[in-house]
Amino acid sequence: MMKVSRRTVLKVVGFGTLAISFLPRVAFAARGKLKSLRTGLQPGNKTRLVIETSAKPSYNLSYSENKLIVGIANTVADNSIKPQMASGTLIKSLTQTQIGDRLNITANLTKSIGEIPKSQIMLLQPNGDNDYRLVLDFVAGSSAAVATTTAATKQKTSTKKYVIVIDAGHGGKDPGCIGRNGTKEKKIVLSVAKKLKTKLDAAGFKTYLTRSNDVFLNLDTRASIAEKHHADLFLSLHANANPSRAMKGFSIYTLSKKASDEEARKLAEAENASDKIDVDGFERFSADIRNALSALQQQAVAEMSVEYATNCAKIIVKSGIQKQSGPYVRHAPFAVLRSTIPGALIELGHLSNSSEERLLNTDYHQDRLANAILKSIKEYDFEV
Numbered sequence: 001m002m003k004v005s006r007r008t009v010l011k012v013v014g015f016g017t018l019a020i021s022f023l024p025r026v027a028f029a030a031r032g033k034l035k036s037l038r039t040g041l042q043p044g045n046k047t048r049l050v051i052e053t054s055a056k057p058s059y060n061l062s063y064s065e066n067k068l069i070v071g072i073a074n075t076v077a078d079n080s081i082k083p084q085m086a087s088g089t090l091i092k093s094l095t096q097t098q099i100g101d102r103l104n105i106t107a108n109l110t111k112s113i114g115e116i117p118k119s120q121i122m123l124l125q126p127n128g129d130n131d132y133r134l135v136l137d138f139v140a141g142s143s144a145a146v147a148t149t150t151a152a153t154k155q156k157t158s159t160k161k162y163v164i165v166i167d168a169g170h171g172g173k174d175p176g177c178i179g180r181n182g183t184k185e186k187k188i189v190l191s192v193a194k195k196l197k198t199k200l201d202a203a204g205f206k207t208y209l210t211r212s213n214d215v216f217l218n219l220d221t222r223a224s225i226a227e228k229h230h231a232d233l234f235l236s237l238h239a240n241a242n243p244s245r246a247m248k249g250f251s252i253y254t255l256s257k258k259a260s261d262e263e264a265r266k267l268a269e270a271e272n273a274s275d276k277i278d279v280d281g282f283e284r285f286s287a288d289i290r291n292a293l294s295a296l297q298q299q300a301v302a303e304m305s306v307e308y309a310t311n312c313a314k315i316i317v318k319s320g321i322q323k324q325s326g327p328y329v330r331h332a333p334f335a336v337l338r339s340t341i342p343g344a345l346i347e348l349g350h351l352s353n354s355s356e357e358r359l360l361n362t363d364y365h366q367d368r369l370a371n372a373i374l375k376s377i378k379e380y381d382f383e384v
């Protein structure tokens with residue numbers, strides 16, 4: 001009955017927008033459905049609320065004593081959904097209230113919170129098994145007290161198979177960097193990528209390699225492979241070279257339009273030059289990132305990438321592998337990274353340094369790198 005009348009209403013509306021004002025508000029068919037509700041504890045003791053909906057949510061937030069109310073337009077409540085509640089968060093309970101075509105999610109809090117700053121709100125596109133997710137992070141007290149990200153224990157609340165795409169840089173006619181003793185970057189990174197895939201598959205991830213043999217792929221194709229598989233995380237593996245033979249250590253980069261420093265800019269330029277061997281994928285890439293996601297969504301992906309990369313760098317250091325001096329994570333416009341998929345580019349070490357070139361050729365060191373990256377992926381919080 002309900003379905004028939006909804007269809008009738010929609011048909012009438014289709015004949016002219018004027019009809020809308022004469023229809024009772026309750027007669028509108030809500031477009032979105034609530035899919036899931038979950039809470040989590042994030043680094044810095046942040047409480048995370050995730051609201052998953054079948055359609056892109058149009059939302060507003062209101063606050064009252066010990067309550068946060070998230071109003072989502074054109075969305076239907078589903079009281080069969082049991083919120084997944086993590087322990088130790090500020091949220092005691094979550095309730096749903098349908099008001100006309102609007103769904104209100106009320107988070108009952110143990111303490112009052114201030115207005116959630118924009119930087120702590122993310123709207124994520126569907127990926128893998130997830131639909132649209134509105135992600136809100138907050139702490140008790142005023143918004144100014146929002147803590148910065150630090151490494152902390154993550155809570156895994158799901159047994160979903162996450163999709164990881166590992167990109168071994170260069171290949172075929174593009175050798176990448178060449179070490180003092182002739183080691184080719186393309187060979188080292190493929191070997192580490194294969195080891196990492198074996199470990200990730202064994203750990204229950206769904207892993208794809210952009211290349212599994214010595215072939216040339218342009219940067220656009222590599223990124224497209226990640227998009228095609230709806231990757232939850234994309235890692236591009238490289239090894240670098242520096243005019244200074246003394247320069248040593250690994251380094252990790254995430255995507256940004258502007259480089260964080262001159263060295264990162266030069267590195268991105270060198271890695272992006274791979275495409276000059278074939279077609280120029282960078283122009284297409286630039287257009288893609290402008291159109292693919294809203295600024296806020298791109299910001300969310302950027303934040304997730306930095307969160308992943310920072311922890312990854314810390315784990316590699318902890319495993320006893322030398323880091324290049326400087327910050328844990330730097331940023332630059334790498335053409336292989338996309339603003340739509342959380343990810344990072346890892347320079348595994350310097351082939352221009354003789355001792356590091358020797359190390360990078362050993363199974364022992366390659367395994368150590370792959371194990372550290374595996375651990376960083378296991379610790380990464382996919383649950384948003």
Ligand SMILES: [Zn+2]
Pocket residue numbers: 169170176177185237238239271
């Ligand atoms: Zn490279």
